[in-house]
Amino acid sequence: MGKFNLPKTIKKLFQIFIFSFVVLNNAASEITYKEILKDPINLELNLQYAKEQEEKKNYKSTIFTIQCIRN
Numbered sequence: 001m002g003k004f005n006l007p008k009t010i011k012k013l014f015q016i017f018i019f020s021f022v023v024l025n026n027a028a029s030e031i032t033y034k035e036i037l038k039d040p041i042n043l044e045l046n047l048q049y050a051k052e053q054e055e056k057k058n059y060k061s062t063i064f065t066i067q068c069i070r071n
Contacts, residue, residue, distance in 0.1 A: 043069065
């Protein structure tokens with residue numbers, strides 16, 4: 001049998017856990033345009049939506065959202 005290296009195994013499991021947490025957290029926190037329409041004056045929600053749209057390189061939505069915040 002091969003050697004079982006506990007520290008490497010724990011490190012690998014920890015990396016998988018962190019990766020899964022980040023992926024699931026990002027997927028769960030994505031804001032939809034429907035949420036913006038339900039609460040259009042929520043500054044925090046609008047800013048998060050603008051950031052998410054920028055990350056997706058959807059610049060028209062980003063600019064439109066920021067313009068709505070300014071008004």
